[in-house]
Amino acid sequence: MFLVLQQSKIIVIAGPTASGKTALSIALAKELSAEILSFDSRQFFREIPIGTAAPTLDEMDGIPHHFVGNKSISQNYSAGMFAEEARIWMRDYFSKNDNLVVVGGSGMYLSALLYGFDDIPPISSEVRVSVQNDLNENGMAWLQSEVQRFDPDWFANSDTQNQRRLSRVLEVVRETGKPMSFFQSKNQEVLTIPVVKYGIMWDPRELLYQRINRRVDAMMELGLLDEVKRAFAYRTHQALQTVGYRELFEYLDGQCSLEAAVEKIKQNTRRYAKRQYTWFRNQEKDLQWLSPGVVPKI
CATH class of the missing domain: 1.10.287.890 (Crystal structure of tRNA isopentenylpyrophosphate transferase (bh2366) domain)
Incomplete structure (x- = not known):
């Protein structure tokens, strides 16, 4: 369990490449006296700053950035590894600071950071399609009922309005015959810090x-x-x-x-x-x- 200051908050800045995430994250970090944690899966690697558009020292403008250039291209680095390291770092950070700006474009890495990353077997395309087809036919209330029936432990302790997460739980049940809660780490820290999420939308x-x-x-x-x-x-x-x-x-x-x-x-x-x-x-x-x-x- 995270022990955090009462007013602590995570501000997520997400969106596609070249959308202006870096500038916005730095502006918010200055306003909130916060530091920045990157979940950009390409910017972890120190040898390739140009092709990954890693922020330069000038662009950082004195704001500490974390998980940028912290790995070598000779290393493999997964979403699960990132989530584990970042959560350990965040635990220390929030013992001393109120706010943290989290920025990037790698959705799977953000998901692992916010919701955890469990050791779940691969899901076949057939199972994914079957769950989606059943959802399209029966709707959200049916999906919630199915998850509650097959995995009451997960349902009692999770966001039951998150369609993506609910679908994932049902996929796991159909693929493995076991509930999602069977695979979830017993040592997974619960992220109790309030999260506010922003995305940058270019139109057209x-x-x-x-x-x-x-x-x-x-x-x-x-x-x-x-x-x-x-x-x-x-x-x-x-x-x-x-x-x-x-x-x-x-x-x-x-x-x-x-x-x-x-x-x-x-x-x-x-x-x-x-x-x-x-x-x-x-x-x-x-x-x-x-x-x-x-x-x-x-």
Whole structure:
């Protein structure tokens, strides 16, 4: 159990790449005298700051950032590992501080941090489809009833209005024949700190895509190709299986021109941003969406 100061609060800033999360998080951190914890799965790795758009020291503007550049690309780092390390760090942080700004675009890592990450077997696509079809046909009340019937322990101690979480519990039951509560860690700390969640929404979306294109051009000018060359020996590692690196590895392998690789980075980054939007809209339904440049009053 977290022991926190009475007024403690976590402020989440989420959204797609290039949407303005860094600027907003720093503005809020200044206003709240808070520090920043990143849940960006690409910015953990210290050797690749350009392609991951990690905040520079100038951009940080004196605000302490945590879980940025804290790992090497030679290391594997999962959402579960991040959640465990971040929660240990947060326990110490909240013994001395009121507020924390949590920022990033990696939805699975945010979910692991806020809700825990359990050692659950993989769920087959057939089971996922069956649960979704039954939900579409029978509705939310049916889903709640099914979860309460099959996993009363989980139902009694969890958010019973969170459709994503409820569906996940039923998927686990159908896949394994065991309740979600069977797999949950008995040592998982309960995150009792109030959480306020904001997302940044660009409308029309084309404006964000233009920002992405300009950002990729700026990355190339800052030396992204040299960064990729330095990391070439680690190309098969998890950290480099991502947009901005795969495409330039293809160029270095002689599979395409540099111009084509850059255009592919832009295209794949736009697609990545679209997937991020979709994830946050579907999985974090209590996000309060802000227009770019708006700083909410906390």
